[in-house]
Amino acid sequence: xxxxxxxxxxxxxxxxxxxxxxxxxxxxxxxxxxxxxxxxxxxxxxxxxxxxxxxxxxxxxxxxxxxxxxxxxxxxxxxxxxxxxxxxxxxxxxxxxxxxxxxxxxxxxxxxxxxxxxxxxxxxx
Amino acid sequence: xxxxxxxxxxxxxxxxxxxxxxxxxxxxxxxxxxxxxxxxxxxxxxxxxxxxxxxxxxxxxxxxxxxxxxxxxxxxxxxxxxxxxxxxxxxxxxxxxxxxxxxxxxxxxxxxxxxxxxxxxxxxxxxxxxxxxxxxxxxxxx
Numbered sequence: 719x720x721x722x723x724x725x726x727x728x729x730x731x732x733x734x735x736x737x738x739x740x741x742x743x744x745x746x747x748x749x750x751x752x753x754x755x756x757x758x759x760x761x762x763x764x765x766x767x768x769x770x771x772x773x774x775x776x777x778x779x780x781x782x783x784x785x786x787x788x789x790x791x792x793x794x795x796x797x798x799x800x801x802x803x804x805x806x807x808x809x810x811x812x813x814x815x816x817x818x819x820x821x822x823x824x825x826x827x828x829x830x831x832x833x834x835x836x837x838x839x840x841x842x843x
Numbered sequence: 844x845x846x847x848x849x850x851x852x853x854x855x856x857x858x859x860x861x862x863x864x865x866x867x868x869x870x871x872x873x874x875x876x877x878x879x880x881x882x883x884x885x886x887x888x889x890x891x892x893x894x895x896x897x898x899x900x901x902x903x904x905x906x907x908x909x910x911x912x913x914x915x916x917x918x919x920x921x922x923x924x925x926x927x928x929x930x931x932x933x934x935x936x937x938x939x940x941x942x943x944x945x946x947x948x949x950x951x952x953x954x955x956x957x958x959x960x961x962x963x964x965x966x967x968x969x970x971x972x973x974x975x976x977x978x979x980x981x982x983x984x985x
Contacts, residue, residue, distance in 0.1 A: 723895055739886050744879035744883035755869060764938040764975050766912040769968070772964055773961050773964035775890070776961070777961040780953075788960050791899045792953055794906065800943060801907065805909045809929070813925040814929070820928075828909055836901055
């Protein structure tokens with residue numbers, strides 16, 4: 719199995735569905751900021767990995783493509799979350815070197831880990 | 844320029860004006876608004892990228908993309924420096940482990956045909972909070 723690119727997929731969600739994701743995304747950023755101020759930096763970091771968007775995302779996938787596809791979406795999120803942990807560890811390691819090196823490299827690590835594990839698990843099928 | 848205090852750290856405010864006050868510092872309303880907008884844009888962007896890919900096991904990867912983290916950490920770098928960013932990163936690393944447990948719970952709940960998907964996904968937040976609490980107790984630096 720290989721990942722496929724299909725730009726027609728962009729037409730599938732309605733405008734309000736993008737708006738829902740925008741709203742939830744903004745909300746997580748707010749929660750992380752307030753949590754950091756209220757409970758400290760560690761809690762602020764925890765909140766950056768709070769899966770606030772997934773319930774809405776899974777519900778929309780179920781509405782469009784069915785329950786099995788929603789389940790597959792959650793399976794993919796597992797791999798993304800492994801990448802998320804390695805993203806954070808990269809920031810932890812490279813933080814003192816500044817944002818211009820740290821953040822792009824951490825994003826690269828996230829993509830490499832998430833896509834790499836996907837290729838290992840699903841690429842051989 | 845006046846500074847806001849975050850525990851032992853000092854922060855350059857984005858703007859003067861009303862602020863949310865917390866035990867570990869204050870956040871100005873202007874900064875909250877900026878974070879809301881940038882967080883929303885980042886998540887929408889990753890959601891759009893996810894729509895382009897097939898199959899769902901692959902596009903699902905983007906549901907756990909560091910969209911909000913990129914924006915928030917970039918702002919933190921500018922305002923409070925690398926040391927504070929590293930403390931956030933430690934919490935986020937454990938948050939990623941919590942996210943993995945949460946996603947596993949969602950795989951389980953979405954397979955239950957009698958349970959509405961959104962209810963299963965919301966109830967699974969308890970798993971995230973449980974694992975996050977373990978990190979709060981054992982991983983958080985004292």
